[in-house]
Amino acid sequence: MTERARHATYDQPVGGWGSAKSLLKHSTEQHAVSAVAALVKDHNKTGGYMCTSCAWAKPAQPHAAEFCENGAKATFWDVTSRRTTPDFFARHTVSELLGWSDYDLENEGRLTHPLRYDARLDRYVEVAWEDAFADIGTKLRGYQPDEAVFYASGRASLETSYMYQLLARLYGTNNLPDSSNMCHETTSVALPPTLGTPVGTVLLDDFRETDCIFSFGQNVGTNSPRMLHPLQEARERDVPVVVFNPLREKGWEAFVNPQRPGQMLTNEPTTIATQYYQVRAGGDIAAMTGMAKTLLALDDKAQALGDARVLDADFIAAHTHGFPAFEAMVRATEWAEIEHESGLAQAEIEAAAHTFANARAVIAIYGMGLTQHRLGVDTVQMLVNLLLMGGHIGRPGAGICPVRGHSNVQGQRTVGIAEKAELVPLDRLAAQFGFEPPRADGMNTVEACEAVIAGKVRALIGLGGNFVRAIPERELMEEKWRELDLSVQIATKLNRTHLIAAKTSYLLPTLVRSEIDRQATGPQVVTMEDSTTCIHASRGKFEPAADTLLSEPRIVAEIAKATLPPNPCVPWDRWVEDYARVREAIEATFPDDFRAFNARLDTPGGFPRPVAARERRWETESGKATFTRPKALSASFDDGRDADVLRLITLRSNDQFNTTVYGYADRLRGIHGSRMVVMMNRDDRIRLGLTEDGRARLVTAVDDGIHRAMGGFQVIDYDLPPGTCAAYFPECNALIPLWHHAEGSKTPAAKSVPIRVRPE
Incomplete structure (x- = not known):
């Protein structure tokens, strides 16, 4: 879109009439008004379907309407009456469609038929399912196993994900990158050596018992709005909520609950954040070090006075390892350095630490604002250090709570979507299915991109x-993708990846989770795992968009049968007939996590997987929870020596989920009409010679022989810390070098990209 953005501060709370109007607008635009009744009756409820949007927990006693604005948008987007049929592709060449926006591509509606790219016509043309599977299988059999990559999006169910990882391993590769590589892989690397678990320790019930909540780098209003319900209930018990985030996000400031008629009538919001600190991008380690320094000083004072310890x-003595070295590091760090790197004053950090010190049970929430930095692993581990100082792990109402994005991104890792061989019970798979699994690590997402660029990948299968x-x-x-021999994309709507055509490209349209999945034994149930490790059943309620669609498990099974030699131990057809049989196989592979899987499907609120750290059992090398020392106070690639270099945060709008753009209304930030904007601190804008509402060019400030730049950005004054700016994902991904990733996890460092902003 080339229109100029309109910007005016949004003066309303999150939720309230703004959300209600948005729900009406999007249901009407997608001709999906009839879906509203099912949203109320079935969305995120036992016996209904689980949202395809965020992975936030589903309560055992759901609200009357257990969905948020973004969850409703996702459902309307899925059950839209719009269709992208073969006739659409007969009217539009791929070259033409490459000029369309992300929004316009997906807004054409649901894909209805399997398609193959015809380079001679420069169009996608309809192909029979059996012909597509036969050709895909023939081509895959012609490659070496490690020349193929099996990518998985977080939308796929546990059943599909399990079948998909088995397909890849029977094929002979652990090349199973997934969307978690790009967001919370940092969590999966940071937590095991410190707490002995790759996931959070908090359950939804803990929010009812906590007496203090801290949040770092997480935008609740856009990324997990249903979390506002337990946050509101906590605030009504006078629980302090302390937020560290570079932008002042509306979701943390004020909330009107659309399900409370009295609050809707008065429009009197609940204040969520009681303390709000706009930390510099990449400065969270410094802020937390300052908090730790304050806690040590308070503890020293308490001991001197003979008071209770802080x-x-x-x-610490009974359950932790490494505290003396951590303590020495914190005491040796000077306040001047902490203030410089965090962008916060000592008094602000001390005030946050006092709130922490006065709490009995602290929950620490965090999102990609911590994970997507060069030292993202160190940042997450520093947050663990803070919690360990107060004993806030394995205590009711306390713990660490990474907030995952996609609805089953955590669950697919649980059932084997992992490139690291050590994370998967390969011996059990070998015995269960009578084959020798590959033992070498495969490629994560960044490594898969590196291999595509190097010409080492010939085929990439995309499960969503x-x-x-x-x-x-x-x-x-994009340039190197076109050199792939084979691209197979299992999808629901058209997106830009589909238009970057490989030598052979297939689009295989599938059902969405909210649609009825009818197989030989009747309508099927699928499952997924939320951010708190709870497993939920999902039953589709809407009629499929077309009778030509296949389910994801069916598509995976057909690719497997066309590609692999017959294996009597792997009953692909029987699994497709009845997904309960897939769950039996999952339980056999992961008996501790999925005990009595089918019997517990409809447990209200889901059933939690066991997490030893919740019980203060530490599955770490030392057998204890471990304090660590960060490598530096700044997590960014920017060294801070050039004042003209800003740290770019890429972020999502209120009208967006992951790469899916629902519209051009970032209502909560007051930005409408365009996504080509760069939000800047006013003093930075003036200092760099930019005019308000003028045009700017963003240039990546690295010297690696590749020039990365994007133009056409409208400059908007925004409340941001000096040295920090913000623009939208995924538009700005072109500015991020592939080697700009978190050390240890290779999660792209998209929250503090060093850039220069120049007038255009």
């Missing part, structure tokens, strides 16, 4: 997602 000394749009180094990746 630190949980008994917990918009791979080329979601990854860094977009311009080079």
Whole structure:
């Protein structure tokens, strides 16, 4: 879109009439008004379907309407009456469609028929399902196993994900990158050596018992709005909520609950954040170090006065390892350095630490604002350090709570979507299915991109997602993607990845989770895992968009049968007939996590997987929870020596989920009409010679022989810390070097990209 953006501060709370109007607008635009009744009756409820949007927990006693504005948009987007049929592709060449926006492509509606790209016509043309599977199988059999990549988006169910990882391993590769590589892989690397778990320790019930909540780098209003319900209930018990985030996001400021008629009538919001600190991008380690320094000083004072300790000394002594070295590091760090790197004053950090010190049970929430930095692993581990100082792990109402994005991105890892061989019970799979699994690690997402660029990948299968749009180094990746022999994309709607045609490209349209999945034994049930490790059943309620669609499990099974030699131990057809049989296989592979899987499907609120750290059992090398020392106070690639270099945060709008753009109304930030904007601190704008509402060019401030730049951005004054600016994902992915990723996890460092902003 080339229109100029309109910007005016949004003066209303999150939720309220703004959300209600948005729901009406999007249901009407997608001709899906009839879906509203099912949203109320079935959305995120036992016996209904689970949202395809965020992975936030589903309560055992759901609200009357257990959905948020973005969850409703996702459903309207899925059950739209719009269709992208073969006739559409007969009218439009791929070259033409490449000029369309992300929004316009997906807004054409649901894909209805399997398609193959015809280079001679420059169009996608209809192909029979059996012909598509036969050709895909023939081509896959012609490659070496490690020349193929099996990518998975977080939308796929546990059943599909399990079948998909088995397909890849029977094929002979652990090349199973997934969307978690791009967001919370940092969590999966940071938590095991410190707490002995790759996932959070908090359950939804803990929000009812907590007496203090901290949040770092998480935008609740856009990314997990249903979390506002437990946050509102906590605030009504006078629980303090302390937020560290570079932008002042509306979701953390004020909330009107659309399900409370009295609050809707008065429009009197609940204040969520009681303390709000606009930390510099990449400065969270410094802020947390300052908090730790304050806690040590308060503890010293308490001991001198003979008062109760501020630190949980008994917990530290009995349950932790490495505290003396951590303590020495914190005491040696000067306040001047902490203030410089965090962008916060000592008094602000001390005030946050006092709130922490006065709490009995602290929940620490975080999102990609911590994970997507060069030192993202160190940042997450620093947050663990803070919690360990107060004994806030394995205590009711306390713990660490990474907030995952996609609805089953955590669950697919649980059932084997992982490139690291050590994370998967390969011996059990070998015995269960009578084959020798590959033992070498496969490629994660960044490594898969590196291999595509190097010409080492010949085929990429995509189980959902918009791979080329979601990854860094977009311009080079689009060029090299066209050199792939085979691209197979299992999808519901058209997106840009589909238009970057490989030598052979297939689009295989599938059902969405909210649609009835009818197989030989009747309508099927699928499952997924939320951010708190709880497993939920999902039953589709809407009629499929077309009778030509196949389910994801069916598509995976047909590719497997066309590609692999017969294996009597792998009953692909029987699994497709009845997904309960897939769950039996999952339970056999992961008996501790999925005990009595089919019997517990409809447990209200889901059933939690066991997490040893919740019980203060530490599955770490030392057998204890471990304090660590960060490598530096700044997590960014920017070294701070050039004042003209800003740290770019890429973020999502209120009208967006992941790469899916629902419209051009970022209502909560007051930005309408365009996504080509750069939000800047006013003093930075003036200092760099830019005019308000003028045009700017963003140039990546690295010297690696590749020029990365994007123009056409409208400059908007915004409340941001000096040295920090913000623009939208995925548009700005072209500015992120592929090698700009978190150390240890290779999660793209998209939250503090060093750039220069120049007048255009």
